[in-house]
Amino acid sequence: VKNTYTYDTLGRLTNARETDSANTQLAAWLYCHDKAGNLTATSTTTTTCGSAGTTYTYNAANQTTNSGWSFDANGNETAAPGxxxxxxxxxxxxxxxxxxxxxxxxxxxxxxxxxxxxxxxxxxxxxxxxxxxxxxxxxxxxxxxxxxxxxxx
Incomplete structure (x- = not known):
């Protein structure tokens, strides 16, 4: 198995790909970021950020506000989903x-x-x-x- 990674101009991971010895794709991951560098979406089924399946939102402190997440006054994670x-x-x-x-x-x-x-x-x-x-x-x-x-x- 060969892993290939693609990064944007700011050095953030944007794509990861696994291929076999015949260069057949086994799996692929898409990572989308906002201007602050926060991960905003991920997908294993699409190649464009606008249609990525899992999305993430953030507050002014760049902490995710997705369901199930919470933080204390120091920014420490106090709850996570799952x-x-x-x-x-x-x-x-x-x-x-x-x-x-x-x-x-x-x-x-x-x-x-x-x-x-x-x-x-x-x-x-x-x-x-x-x-x-x-x-x-x-x-x-x-x-x-x-x-x-x-x-x-």
Whole structure:
């Protein structure tokens, strides 16, 4: 499988494509952005932004306002669509998420410094970083090398 990526003049990912050895397209993703750089739409079925299937909207702080998303006064995410509803989050003085509770389960997170750039753990998952960024994760003893796929810009 070969992955091909296309970027706009501002360096934002606009297309990702997977092909086999015969150059037959296996999958494709379209990413659309507004002037502020926010992701406004994604699609796996169209090649034009005006007809993209999933769309995103933002407030003045460039936070998504799509259904299910919310943020605290510091801009920390407090709710996201999908999965079990969150019943609590804890952030440290650096606005790093240090714990999240969903239902009756709390998962803790640790970091290497004062930014979110290198998370070390989150719940049962360990994160491993190299010169290219996140290089592997291990969850409950199961390793996943290069977890960042074309569908996850």
């Amino acid at each position: 999965g079990l509803p969150r019943t609590g989050e804890t952030y440290n003085d650096f606005n790093q998420l240090t714990a999240i509770t969903r239902g009756s389960t709390t998962s803790a997170a640790t970091y290497t410094g004062t930014t979110n750039a290198e998370r070390l753990t989150f719940g049962a998952t360990d994160f491993y970083h190299g010169s290219e960024g996140l290089t592997a994760t291990v969850t409950n003893g199961v390793s996943s090398a290069n977890p960042r796929a074309a569908s996850q810009p």
